[in-house]
Amino acid sequence: MNKKQYFRRLKFLLRSLPRGEREKILQFYREILEDKIENGIPEENAVNELGDVHVLAQKILAENPVRRQMSPGKIVAIVLVSFFGVVLVAALTAAALGFAAYTQVKTSATASSSSTRDGGEKESRTYAAAADGVLTVQVNAENKKIELVSTDGDQITAQYCTAQDQVYKLSNQNGVFSVANKDLSHGSRFPDSWINGSVIDPADLITVKIPKDFAGDITVETSNSAIAASDFSKLGGFRCETSNSAICLSGISARDVKLESSNALISMENISTAGQLSARTDNAAISLERIASPDIKLETTNGMIRGTIQGRENDYTIDADTTNAVSNLQSRSGGEKKLSVHTSNGLIHIDFDE
Amino acid sequence: MDTQLKKGVLDICVLAAVSRKDSYGYQIIRDVSSCVTISESTLYPILRRLESGGFLAVYSVAHNGRLRKYYRITDTGRRKIKDFFEEWQDLVRIHDFICQEAETDE
Structure with missing residues (x-):
């Protein structure tokens, strides 16, 4: 079992724990694993040293405590963690800007070479297929920023950049356009933007261009890197999952939307869904601007949730709570639509535009 | 070693491991392991406690593009180490008593 499989399994086995607690536990073990790998222990051995995943999960579940009152030390820690969250978001925003400049230069090229920071050669590649017949676009990457860009054309195109320690697998069969990437660098090549702050290495990025009116499903999974998408008018199910990085969406209309991250912001602007719209992160804010959905679920910890929802407050049955901070929402029943907002140590401020 | 006794002592070992310099999970495991075995799954509840x-x-520090959690001992933590040394004197007395009684039994 590699580390990704191990942690996916562990996460699943710990699903009964409160999300915040579970993330903390996973981060703890992940950190030690990465440190071991960094110290030259092969990934497989480092994973084995953690022991059987079921045994570990059982041990964790057995000692999992009930939620406790905050100690002053914990509050200090939270403030520090939140601060780093803000720094990360700032770095990612800068990275996104850096990337925008990069794509403008490169749009006409289909393949070009440049040298990597480690001196190896890398090459940008394009994989395209007719959108007609594609029911699902699936991206499954490691440590890659994912950008979903809408186009007026009728093709789906994936742009990526090969590098020595990166494996890509692209396919289009049985209605599934799939982009898969494995990062074999064992974490030694985390996104540059994390280190030098502004410029994202093209090898840390996958861009998928999809027709604006694509009506199928989109599923994006990555790690330690942001996901950005904008301008899709009639998507089916839209699912995004990453870690330690932001998810930024704008101008999207979909059947339903599900977003999950950790330690970073989720930002939504002009999003509407016919079904559920759910967003979940940790230690960071959720920001919304003009979202419309009959079933909205927003969840974070140690961060604020704020923004505007289209419609009238009275249309919603509201379930809202925070701790150690204020909320402008009153929980209420009787509305046809559902709104659930939960955070801790963070403000809730949601306005309705009618 | 008796698990109950070990459990109490391990907390102090971890405090001691971070007392001179702030430290992080893997480093604590390596430092403490030089005197007593400690696994990740043993360390986690101790740190949380x-x-x-x-x-x-x-607090967290960015390291190689990821976050690493560092632990710093507080004044209360230092006091706990001090208390341990005082309690240890009691333990020594108990130890002496056990030795003495065990001897007379034979």
Whole structure:
């Protein structure tokens, strides 16, 4: 079992724990694993040293405590963690800007070479297929920023950049356009933007261009890197999952939307869904601007949730709570639509535009 | 070693491991392991207990493009180590008593 499989399994086995607690536990073990790998222990051995995943999960579940009152030390820690969250978001925003400049230069090229920071050669590649017949676009990457860009054309195109320690697998069969990437660098090549702050290495990025009116499903999974998408008018199910990085969406209309991250912001602007719209992160804010959905679920910890929802407050049955901070929402029943907002140590401020 | 006894002592070992310099999970395991075996799954609840008891403060530092949690001992934590040394004197007396009684039994 590699580390990704191990942690996916562990996460699943710990699903009964409160999300915040579970993330903390996973981060703890992940950190030690990465440190071991960094110290030259092969990934497989480092994973084995953690022991059987079921045994570990059982041990964790057995000692999992009930939620406790905050100690002053914990509050200090939270403030520090939140601060780093803000720094990360700032770095990612800068990275996104850096990337925008990069794509403008490169749009006409289909393949070009440049040298990597480690001196190896890398090459940008394009994989395209007719959108007609594609029911699902699936991206499954490691440590890659994912950008979903809408186009007026009728093709789906994936742009990526090969590098020595990166494996890509692209396919289009049985209605599934799939982009898969494995990062074999064992974490030694985390996104540059994390280190030098502004410029994202093209090898840390996958861009998928999809027709604006694509009506199928989109599923994006990555790690330690942001996901950005904008301008899709009639998507089916839209699912995004990453870690330690932001998810930024704008101008999207979909059947339903599900977003999950950790330690970073989720930002939504002009999003509407016919079904559920759910967003979940940790230690960071959720920001919304003009979202419309009959079933909205927003969840974070140690961060604020704020923004505007289209419609009238009275249309919603509201379930809202925070701790150690204020909320402008009153929980209420009787509305046809559902709104659930939960955070801790963070403000809730949601306005309705009618 | 008896698990109950070990459990109490391990908390102090972890405090001691961060007392000279702030430290992080893997480093604590390596430092403590030089005298007594400690696994990740043993360390986690100890750190959480010490943190929620106010004996340790936690902060994150970016390291190689990821976050690493560092633990810093608080004044309360230092006091706990001191208390341990005082309690240890009691333990020594208990030890002496056990030796003495065990001898007379034979």
